[in-house]
Amino acid sequence: MSNDRKGKFLRVKCLDCDNEQIVFDHAASTVKCIICGKTMVESTGGKSKITAHIAEVVK
């Protein structure tokens, strides 16, 4: 479905410590790895810049 403006949830894997967590791809603020603090999602005001490995798009 083309609901891209509403965003979607992604399962991302931290590039530094392999921690996986669920993030929103239109995050309102920067999301950091809960384990090591590395930035995983950078807020841009629209679709976020994902700076971690995207393991899966959560449906």
Ligand SMILES: [Zn+2]
């Ligand atoms: Zn990490």
